[in-house]
Amino acid sequence: MINGINSREMILEILLEIEEGEHSHVAIRNALSKYQFLPKQDRAFITRVCEGTLEYRIQIDYIINSFSKVTVDKMKPAIREILRSAVYQLKYMDSVPDSAVCNEAVKLAQRKGFYNLKPFVNGVLRTIAREMDQVRFPQKEDDLLKYLSVKYSMPEVLVTRWLEAYGEETTEKILADFLMEHPLTIRCRTYLNSKEEVIKSLESQGVHVAPAPYLPYAYSISEFNHILALDAFIKGKIVVQDVSSMLVAEVADPKKGDYVIDVCAAPGGKSLHMGDKMEGYGTVDARDVSQYKVNLIEENIQRTNSINVQARVQDATIFDQDSELLADVVIADVPCSGYGVIGKKPEIKYRVTPQKQDEIVILQRTILDRAANYVKPRGELIFSTCTIAKEENEENMMWFLNNYPFKLESLDPYLPEELHSETTALGYLQLLPGVHKTDGFFIAKFRRK
Numbered sequence: 001m002i003n004g005i006n007s008r009e010m011i012l013e014i015l016l017e018i019e020e021g022e023h024s025h026v027a028i029r030n031a032l033s034k035y036q037f038l039p040k041q042d043r044a045f046i047t048r049v050c051e052g053t054l055e056y057r058i059q060i061d062y063i064i065n066s067f068s069k070v071t072v073d074k075m076k077p078a079i080r081e082i083l084r085s086a087v088y089q090l091k092y093m094d095s096v097p098d099s100a101v102c103n104e105a106v107k108l109a110q111r112k113g114f115y116n117l118k119p120f121v122n123g124v125l126r127t128i129a130r131e132m133d134q135v136r137f138p139q140k141e142d143d144l145l146k147y148l149s150v151k152y153s154m155p156e157v158l159v160t161r162w163l164e165a166y167g168e169e170t171t172e173k174i175l176a177d178f179l180m181e182h183p184l185t186i187r188c189r190t191y192l193n194s195k196e197e198v199i200k201s202l203e204s205q206g207v208h209v210a211p212a213p214y215l216p217y218a219y220s221i222s223e224f225n226h227i228l229a230l231d232a233f234i235k236g237k238i239v240v241q242d243v244s245s246m247l248v249a250e251v252a253d254p255k256k257g258d259y260v261i262d263v264c265a266a267p268g269g270k271s272l273h274m275g276d277k278m279e280g281y282g283t284v285d286a287r288d289v290s291q292y293k294v295n296l297i298e299e300n301i302q303r304t305n306s307i308n309v310q311a312r313v314q315d316a317t318i319f320d321q322d323s324e325l326l327a328d329v330v331i332a333d334v335p336c337s338g339y340g341v342i343g344k345k346p347e348i349k350y351r352v353t354p355q356k357q358d359e360i361v362i363l364q365r366t367i368l369d370r371a372a373n374y375v376k377p378r379g380e381l382i383f384s385t386c387t388i389a390k391e392e393n394e395e396n397m398m399w400f401l402n403n404y405p406f407k408l409e410s411l412d413p414y415l416p417e418e419l420h421s422e423t424t425a426l427g428y429l430q431l432l433p434g435v436h437k438t439d440g441f442f443i444a445k446f447r448r449k
C-alpha cells in the first residue's frame with residue numbers, strides 16, 4: 001500500500017476494464033497516469049501482472065479449473081480476475097512469495113465486498129500454490145490443438161487457422177513469439193539528425209540502445225521509465241515504430257516532391273516516415289476517419305516538425321472525387337484483425353468472432369476500391385496490414401489484382417537481402433512473428449498499368 005493506493009486493487013480495476021472491452025495498453029496507461037507518484041518498481045509490477053495475466057489467461061484458467069469446483073466462466077468477474085492475477089504471480093513471478101500472493105488476494109476479495117468468498121479464494125489459491133506441479137496439461141501427442149492452445153494461451157479457433165495456413169512448426173514459432181518480451185523499436189530520423197547524436201542523447205538518459213534488425217536507422221530501446229521523458233522523443237528525433245511498419249516507406253520509395261495520400265494514417269507512423277523520405281519536399285496527405293484520430297496525427301506532425309505532412313478527416317470508404325488520379329503514391333494501411341500484434345495487444349486474441357472477420361474484409365476491400373482511384377497513371381498503391389490472416393492479405397491482394405488495372409511490383413530492390421523470397425520478387429511480403437524479427441505484417445506493392 002502506497003499513499004492509500006493498493007497495487008493489487010489497481011491491477012483488479014485494470015483487468016476488469018479490459019474485460020469490458022478497453023484496450024490493455026490504454027487501461028494500463030490511464031490507471032498509471034492517475035497515480036504518477038507511484039514508484040518505478042510498483043508501476044513495473046502493475047504493468048507486468050496485468051499484461052501477464054492477460055497473455056496467459058487460457059493457461060491460467062486451465063490451472064484454476066483443474067482445482068476449483070466452480071469453473072472460471074461461472075465466477076463473479078472480480079473473483080475471477082483476483083484469482084487469475086494471483087495464479088499468474090504464483091506461476092510466473094518468483095519475486096513474490098506464494099503466501100503473500102494468497103494473503104493479498106484474500107484481503108482484496110474482502111475489500112471488494114466478497115467476505116463470504118474469502119475461504120473459497122484462499123482454498124483455491126493455496127491448493128494451486130501447493131500442487132501447481134501436478135497440473136495435467138494437454139499433451140502434444142494426444143491433442144495438438146489443445147496442447148498449443150493451453151501452452152501458448154491462444155484460442156483454439158486461431159490455432160486452427162494458423163495450423164491450416166502455416167503448418168505445425170511455424171505455428172508454434174508464432175505462438176511462442178507472442179509470449180516473448182520485445183523491446184520497443186524506434187526509427188531514428190536520419191534525414192535531420194545523426195544516428196550517433198541520437199544514440200548519445202538516449203544513452204545519456206540511461207536508455208539501453210541496440211540496433212534493430214533489417215534497417216540501419218531502426219533501434220531497440222529498453223531500460224527507460226517513460227518515452228515521453230526522453231529528450232530525443234520530445235525533440236522529434238525519434239519515432240516509435242515497429243520495423244515491419246518502417247518497411248512500408250522503404251517499399252514505397254517516394255521521390256522528393258511526390259504527392260502521397262495515406263488513407264488510414266493515424267497516428268501517423270507511415271505518413272511521417274514518407275515525409276522524411278521526401279526530405280521535407282512534396283506533400284503527404286494523411287487522412288483518418290475521425291477528428292480524434294486526426295488529432296493524434298497532428299500531435300506527431302508538430303512534435304517532429306514534419307513540414308510536408310498535413311492531416312485531415314476523410315472517411316476512406318467514401319470516394320473523394322477531388323483526389324481522383326492525383327497521387328504518385330497511395331498508402332492503404334487498412335484497419336485489420338491485428339493478429340500480427342497480439343504480442344503487444346494480447347486482448348485481440350480473445351475478441352475474435354467469425355462475423356468480425358467477414359466485416360473487416362469487406363471494409364478493407366471498400367477502402368482499397370476508393371484508394372485505387374486516387375493513384376495516377378503508373379503511380380503506386382501500397383497495401384499493408386498488421387495481421388497474418390490470409391483472407392485479409394493474400395486473398396485481398398488477389399481480389400484487387402483481378403478487379404483493378406494494377407500489377408504487382410517486386411519489393412526486392414527496397415528490402416534487405418535477408419527478407420528476399422519468391423513472394424517479395426513477385427511483389428508481396430508476409431512477415432511472421434517468430435519467423436521474422438518483427439511483428440506480423442503484410443505488404444504488397446501495386447503499380448497502375
Ligand SMILES: C[S@@+](CC[C@H](N)C(=O)[O-])C[C@H]1O[C@@H](n2cnc3c(N)ncnc32)[C@H](O)[C@@H]1O
Binds near residue numbers: 267
Ligand atoms: C493500421 S491503423 C493505421 C496506422 C497508421 N498507418 C500508422 O502507420 O501509424 C488503421 C487506421 O485506419 C483508420 N480507419 C478505420 N476506418 C477508417 C475509415 N473508414 N476511413 C479512414 N480511416 C479509417 C483507423 O482509425 C486507424 O487509425
